[in-house]
Amino acid sequence: MKTSILRKSDLQSVPTDVGIDAIKIKEPVSIVIFGASGDLNKRKLMPALYHLYQDGYLPEQISIIGVSRSPMTDEAFRNLIQTSMKDAKIDAPATHPILQNMFYIAGNVDDAAAFKKILAKLEDLEKQRKQACGNRLFYLSVAPDFFSVIVKNLSENKLTYPRSQTEAWSRVIIEKPFGTDLASACKLNDSVKSFLSESQIYRIDHYLGKETVQNILSFRFGNSIFDPLLNNKYVDSVQVTVAEPLGMEGKRGAYYDTAGAMRDMMQNHMMQVVALTAMEPPSALDAQSIRDEKVKVLRSLVPFTAAEVDAYTVRAQYAAGELDGKPVKGYLQEEGVKPDSMTESYTAIKLRIDNWRWAGVPFYMRHGKRLKKKVTEVAIYFKDPPLNLFHQAAGNADLCMIADRPKSNVLVFRIQPHEGLRLSVACKQPGLRVQLEEVDMDFNYEKGFAQRVPEAYERLILDSLRGDQSLYTRSDEVDYQWRFFDAILKGWAASGQKKLPQYTPFTDGPEDARRLVSGGRHSWRAIKDM
Numbered sequence: 001m002k003t004s005i006l007r008k009s010d011l012q013s014v015p016t017d018v019g020i021d022a023i024k025i026k027e028p029v030s031i032v033i034f035g036a037s038g039d040l041n042k043r044k045l046m047p048a049l050y051h052l053y054q055d056g057y058l059p060e061q062i063s064i065i066g067v068s069r070s071p072m073t074d075e076a077f078r079n080l081i082q083t084s085m086k087d088a089k090i091d092a093p094a095t096h097p098i099l100q101n102m103f104y105i106a107g108n109v110d111d112a113a114a115f116k117k118i119l120a121k122l123e124d125l126e127k128q129r130k131q132a133c134g135n136r137l138f139y140l141s142v143a144p145d146f147f148s149v150i151v152k153n154l155s156e157n158k159l160t161y162p163r164s165q166t167e168a169w170s171r172v173i174i175e176k177p178f179g180t181d182l183a184s185a186c187k188l189n190d191s192v193k194s195f196l197s198e199s200q201i202y203r204i205d206h207y208l209g210k211e212t213v214q215n216i217l218s219f220r221f222g223n224s225i226f227d228p229l230l231n232n233k234y235v236d237s238v239q240v241t242v243a244e245p246l247g248m249e250g251k252r253g254a255y256y257d258t259a260g261a262m263r264d265m266m267q268n269h270m271m272q273v274v275a276l277t278a279m280e281p282p283s284a285l286d287a288q289s290i291r292d293e294k295v296k297v298l299r300s301l302v303p304f305t306a307a308e309v310d311a312y313t314v315r316a317q318y319a320a321g322e323l324d325g326k327p328v329k330g331y332l333q334e335e336g337v338k339p340d341s342m343t344e345s346y347t348a349i350k351l352r353i354d355n356w357r358w359a360g361v362p363f364y365m366r367h368g369k370r371l372k373k374k375v376t377e378v379a380i381y382f383k384d385p386p387l388n389l390f391h392q393a394a395g396n397a398d399l400c401m402i403a404d405r406p407k408s409n410v411l412v413f414r415i416q417p418h419e420g421l422r423l424s425v426a427c428k429q430p431g432l433r434v435q436l437e438e439v440d441m442d443f444n445y446e447k448g449f450a451q452r453v454p455e456a457y458e459r460l461i462l463d464s465l466r467g468d469q470s471l472y473t474r475s476d477e478v479d480y481q482w483r484f485f486d487a488i489l490k491g492w493a494a495s496g497q498k499k500l501p502q503y504t505p506f507t508d509g510p511e512d513a514r515r516l517v518s519g520g521r522h523s524w525r526a527i528k529d530m
């Protein structure tokens with residue numbers, strides 16, 4: 001049974017547009033995108049810039065310089081972007097300012113000559129705007145092996161400048177993965193920090209740009225009725241799920257086989273979601289306060305001992321199967337994947353957060369490719385009421401017909417798809433008997449708000465232009481995330497296991513995952529639409 005707690009009419013009175021003027025970028029800016037012919041730029045970054053421009057957040061005086069290896073004219077690059085944006089349902093005319101202000105430079109990122117060309121172009125554009133030097137954003141949408149060398153070359157060729165020398169700013173967005181283990185992440189951090197200050201480094205985690213991920217904070221700290229319940233007195237357990245039906249789709253195997261479910265999703269995106277769910281209220285909504293609180297959660301993660309790694313983690317690979325009558329490859333048969341690969345396409349863990357608020361509450365996390373549906377959610381299961389009054393009482397069976405204890409008292413943050421919130425509670429069924437049933441109180445973003453939900457990259461790029469690092473990860477966050485997951489990865493590597501269990505594709509995942517939750521009151525939530 002469903003009921004609705006919020007109606008569209010209630011929400012239309014919410015002044016959602018307040019403050020747009022305060023956050024729009026007024027100063028001219030140049031954005032340099034490394035990896036400009038790549039998928040991320042075409043599918044996400046350019047559409048995000050287009051929408052930001054259309055919605056009035058970007059200045060008229062904006063230039064976008066794409067950098068990649070293949071030679072191309074400005075015109076060809078504009079055409080490439082114009083065509084690829086059509087996939088994002090954007091039909092921008094060639095005369096659109098975003099396309100008209102787009103330039104292209106071909107070059108190798110380890111070749112200083114390429115950076116000299118970029119600098120000359122930047123200075124030329126800045127001169128046209130009558131600026132001694134201008135605001136510059138560099139986006140590293142390239143393979144992680146190139147992060148350090150690009151930052152080094154940016155700095156040595158004077159494309160970035162120390163804040164103290166100029167009024168203008170220069171910032172660098174670094175894509176994921178930020179390292180492949182603790183040692184490589186520390187090395188990368190040391191390397192970029194030798195050229196840039198922390199305030200110039202924007203480590204992107206696109207999950208933080210998702211509306212519903214941000215709404216975890218709004219919901220928790222913008223209301224007074226929920227957060228007092230989010231602690232070990234009332235919460236039984238928390239389940240964080242990121243399920244995807246996609247596999248390698250013929251092109252991701254080579255990268256994915258070096259990463260796996262834990263490095264690709266759990267260590268970064270999912271851990272950030274856990275940190276937002278578990279953190280204490282920040283003293284203010286600024287980058288330092290929010291990130292300080294997230295770090296406290298990450299520091300409270302109880303590391304697994306070597307013996308615990310097997311007990312508290314599950315890993316598996318999808319087997320071959322079929323979809324709509326067509327055969328679908330198993331993980332080991334995917335292009336780019338080693339036939340004897342030990343890389344997991346599914347992982348689940350039972351996490352403990354040892355702090356005052358959460359001690360004793362298990363956080364279960366699971367993520368996998370080729371699962372039944374695309375579902376990303378955080379489900380908070382509350383404890384039973386202290387006394388179950390709705391037991392069948394002797395002598396009143398006629399009047400008091402009792403249902404099984406309903407699966408109620410669950411609060412779900414649905415991050416995607418159909419972004420929203422659901423609170424499931426027990427309710428008396430109408431009638432003369434006392435029978436409880438679970439009802440859902442739902443709020444759905446699409447239905448609730450008449451406006452377009454912005455893509456994560458829109459929010460994040462805008463924030464980087466505004467100099468707001470709240471939704472970017474700080475070096476110590478990355479460090480603590482890796483400390484925790486490094487122990488698991490090392491434990492797996494040392495296990496001596498030669499083959500991973502397989503799971504049937506398009507299901508809820510491996511049977512083995514059940515053992516993680518078996519001691520608790522709740523089993524894994526079914527992977528299904530809300």
Ligand code: BG6
Pocket residue numbers: 176244264265376
């Ligand atoms: C990326 C991972 O960071 O996030 C992918 O590399 C994953 O493997 C993707 O599919 C999921 O992002 P979203 O926004 O579709 O949930």
